[in-house]
Amino acid sequence: MSYETVILEKKGERVAHITLNRPEKLNAINDVMMRDLKAALQEVEKDTETWVVVIKGMGESFSTGEDLSLKWPSDVMTPPPKERWFLSELWESEMRKSNFWQYIYDFPRFTIAQIHGHCLGWGCFLAMVCRTSIASEDAVFGDPSIRAGFTSLNPLWTWKVGVRKARELLFTGKYIDGREAARLGLITIAVPKEKLEEEVDLAVESLIIGTPIGGFDSESFDMIFGRTAFDISGLAAAWGYATNVHALSAIQRRGFEPGEFDFFEARERLGMKGAIEERDRPFKELGF
Amino acid sequence: MDYDHIKYDLTGRIGVVTLNRPDSRNVMNDQMIAELDDLLRKVETELDAKVLVIKGAGECFSIGQDLSGEGTAAIMAPPPGTPAPAKEILEEERRRSRRLEYIFNFPKPTIAQVHGQCIGLGCYLAMLCDIVIASHDAVFADPGLRMGCVSAMPLWTWLVGVKKAREIVYLGSDINAVEAERIGLINLAVPADKLEQEVHRYAKAISTCPGDGLALCKESINANLESRGVGTAWRFLDTIHLINQQQPFDPDEFNFFKVRDKKGLEEAMRERDKPFKDLGF
Numbered sequence: 001m002s003y004e005t006v007i008l009e010k011k012g013e014r015v016a017h018i019t020l021n022r023p024e025k026l027n028a029i030n031d032v033m034m035r036d037l038k039a040a041l042q043e044v045e046k047d048t049e050t051w052v053v054v055i056k057g058m059g060e061s062f063s064t065g066e067d068l069s070l071k072w073p074s075d076v077m078t079p080p081p082k083e084r085w086f087l088s089e090l091w092e093s094e095m096r097k098s099n100f101w102q103y104i105y106d107f108p109r110f111t112i113a114q115i116h117g118h119c120l121g122w123g124c125f126l127a128m129v130c131r132t133s134i135a136s137e138d139a140v141f142g143d144p145s146i147r148a149g150f151t152s153l154n155p156l157w158t159w160k161v162g163v164r165k166a167r168e169l170l171f172t173g174k175y176i177d178g179r180e181a182a183r184l185g186l187i188t189i190a191v192p193k194e195k196l197e198e199e200v201d202l203a204v205e206s207l208i209i210g211t212p213i214g215g216f217d218s219e220s221f222d223m224i225f226g227r228t229a230f231d232i233s234g235l236a237a238a239w240g241y242a243t244n245v246h247a248l249s250a251i252q253r254r255g256f257e258p259g260e261f262d263f264f265e266a267r268e269r270l271g272m273k274g275a276i277e278e279r280d281r282p283f284k285e286l287g288f
Numbered sequence: 289m290d291y292d293h294i295k296y297d298l299t300g301r302i303g304v305v306t307l308n309r310p311d312s313r314n315v316m317n318d319q320m321i322a323e324l325d326d327l328l329r330k331v332e333t334e335l336d337a338k339v340l341v342i343k344g345a346g347e348c349f350s351i352g353q354d355l356s357g358e359g360t361a362a363i364m365a366p367p368p369g370t371p372a373p374a375k376e377i378l379e380e381e382r383r384r385s386r387r388l389e390y391i392f393n394f395p396k397p398t399i400a401q402v403h404g405q406c407i408g409l410g411c412y413l414a415m416l417c418d419i420v421i422a423s424h425d426a427v428f429a430d431p432g433l434r435m436g437c438v439s440a441m442p443l444w445t446w447l448v449g450v451k452k453a454r455e456i457v458y459l460g461s462d463i464n465a466v467e468a469e470r471i472g473l474i475n476l477a478v479p480a481d482k483l484e485q486e487v488h489r490y491a492k493a494i495s496t497c498p499g500d501g502l503a504l505c506k507e508s509i510n511a512n513l514e515s516r517g518v519g520t521a522w523r524f525l526d527t528i529h530l531i532n533q534q535q536p537f538d539p540d541e542f543n544f545f546k547v548r549d550k551k552g553l554e555e556a557m558r559e560r561d562k563p564f565k566d567l568g569f
Contacts, residue, residue: 149498151505158512163446166512167418168475170505171397172493234515241515245508249501257335260498282496286489 001043003036007058008043014051014208016044023059028067029122031075034100041107051216052204053107055130056114062139065121068263069272075100076122078150078250080264090247097153098243105129105156106227108220110207114200115139115178116193124186128156132203133187135178136196141186144173147279148263149256153246155238159230160185174288293320295345296327301495302488303337307410310346316409317354318362325387328394338495338502340394341487342417343401344410349426352408355435356553357545363409365529367545368436369536377533381526384440389522391416392443393510395503397494401487402426402465403480412441418506419490420474422465423483428473431460434560435544438532442521446513448473461569 001008007019018040020027027033037055044050057063070077072085075093079085104111104126113127115135121143127133135141143152157166161184168174178190191199211219256262266275295306305327307314314320331337344350354360365380366372391398391413400417407429414420414428422428430439444453448471456463465477478486494502537543548556 146497146501146505149501151501151508155508155512158509162472163509163513164419164472164475166509167397167506168490170509171418171497171502172490173497174493234512234517237515238512241511242508245504245511249504256498256500261496283493286493288489288493 001039003040005030005033006036006040008040010047010050011054013049015054015204016047016050016052017054017056018044020055020057020063023057025064025067026061026118027057027059027063027123028069029063029065029076030067030070033067034075038100038103041104045108048216050109051211051219052110052112052207054112054114054200054204055126056200057116059117061117061123062113062115062119062135063123063126064118065123065125065143068267068276081256081262085251090251094153094243094247094250097246098239101125101129101154102239106223108223110219112200112203113187114196115187116196120175121145125154125156127181127187128154128160134196134200134203135181135187135190136193137178137190138193139178139181139190140175141178141181142173142175143170144175144280144283146170147173147283148261149249151242151245151249153242155235155242159235159238172288173283291323291327293317294323294327296331298337300492301336301338302341302491303331303334303339304341304343307342307344307350310344312354313346313348313405314344314350314410315354316350316352316363317359319359321363321387325390328391332395335499338396338497338499339491340396340398341401341491342398342413343487344403348404349400349402349406349414350410351405352410355544355548355557357548365437365533368533370533372533374530374534378526378530381529385522385526388412388416388440389519395506396499397502397506399487399491399494401483402428402474403483408432415441415443415447415473421476421478421483421487421490422468422474423480424465424477425480426465426468426474426477428463428465428468429460430457431561433457434460434542434564436532436537436541438525438528440525440529442518442525446516446518459564459569461564 005022007021009017011017018037020033022028022033044053066076072079072083073089075096111130113130113133115127115133116139119127119139119141124141124143145152152170157170165184181187182190261279263275263279266278270278293309295308297304309315331340353364363384365377398417400414400420402414402420402422403426405427406414408431411428411430430441432439439457444456452471463473468474469477542560544556544560547559
């Protein structure tokens with residue numbers, strides 16, 4: 001099947017590649033891409049011959065994350081302060097997001113994120129929910145949500161990088177490069193840019209060669225066991241709680257304090273690019 | 289706000305708490321902790337402070353609780369083996385751990401600015417903060433076990449992992465700032481002359497973010513630890529301490545408290561640390 005915002009290709013008997021395909025928007029994720037990505041994965045899921053899925057980005061970046069030009073109602077963008085929303089509508093939207101990420105996290109095949117260029121916000125989520133993430137050393141990671149007053153709806157931050165670094169990253173929205181992301185455990189490894197594709201191919205090959213030893217069924221057991229072990233140690237509750245808190249941060253009904261950055265107001269005034277620039281300026285001046 | 293043992297200043301949106309007993313290396317007693325508690329409760333509702341920096345006046349952050357036995361009834365249990373009703377000790381333990389949990393869950397981001405010694409309760413205070421930035425001369429340690437007192441800090445395993453946590457609390461030895469950064473105890477080790485500036489850079493950036501978002505972001509991260517059982521770990525420690533307190537020393541074990549009462553605090557500290565020093569710890 002063909003999709004509007006992703007390309008699904010079979011590469012050989014065992015491997016599928018899903019390419020995020022909005023290069024002119026640096027693969028910013030909108031509602032259509034959310035649906036397309038899920039549909040493409042569901043298509044792969046039906047094809048039991050495919051054991052490995054590589055997720056990558058077309059053009060100069062993996063993904064800059066949420067498409068910040070979107071307007072409510074949208075699953076990607078939350079309602080602006082003072083917008084009238086319905087709890088059912090907001091809650092359903094939050095649950096769709098949470099289920100979307102958990103679907104990829106639980107995907108019953110090997111998933112590999114191949115990351116270059118920008119990998120921000122939801123781009124990081126995508127890197128965290130894949131089983132293996134391989135990035136070029138100069139890739140840029142970060143989740144600047146807090147700069148606009150939002151929390152991360154993904155609980156995996158603390159699981160991947162530990163509580164200290166999760167706080168540092170999420171409280172400042174700072175950007176880090178691929179090398180640092182690998183050091184912190186946000187991704188699996190970082191390699192020189194020109195080696196990226198080669199390294200991903202190598203990972204794919206080794207999974208395909210290694211898997212038949214027990215057969216893919218035994219791999220599935222391993223995946224189910226892995227998920228259960230994390231759920232027992234609290235990850236299941238953490239997904240739920242992160243969703244709640246994200247919904248809360250989305251509906252700041254009192255709006256922002258004077259002097260606090262209001263992304264929605266800035267976007268009206270300056271357009272999306274201008275608003276992002278204004279959002280990041282004070283942080284850039286401080287070296288973040 | 290007038291306090292004897294701490295100081296509070298608000299610069300812009302950044303609140304700065306200074307542990308202010310420089311003459312005694314910011315040693316902590318009941319009064320300092322009560323003042324800190326009182327201050328935090330005031331700052332909690334004060335909208336001007338969006339981020340809180342905690343630091344020490346003088347040559348270090350803090351050498352921890354006052355071991356002289358004077359003025360520390362609220363922050364330290366009576367020495368192991370002292371006859372005391374279990375109910376009372378348990379209540380005291382609960383109060384102590386709730387006070388620490390309160391700082392841990394304080395609804396604004398907190399940054400510990402650490403230089404020099406950061407030992408025992410001082411180290412706990414830094415660990416409770418969201419972000420710890422230390423100068424290269426900083427030294428961390430939790431030497432309670434050398435005196436027969438179990439560590440009162442469940443966050444060790446969360447921050448540095450099980451293996452390192454065991455090493456740290458079994459030995460009670462010093463951890464330098466570079467090592468502390470490597471094992472995840474602190475966020476960042478910087479040269480001493482850059483410390484103030486670096487802490488300010490972080491505090492300023494964080495205080496630029498919307499306050500509601502910060503509170504929720506912290507809540508979300510702490511909930512992650514809660515769902516992994518950190519609350520249960522605190523509760524469990526309360527009872528471990530109770531058991532610890534009721535257990536007298538064996539006659540041939542080093543009894544810090546007895547030595548202290550006989551020969552003074554300094555000599556007791558020296559005797560406590562000597563066998564470890566001899567082994568290079």
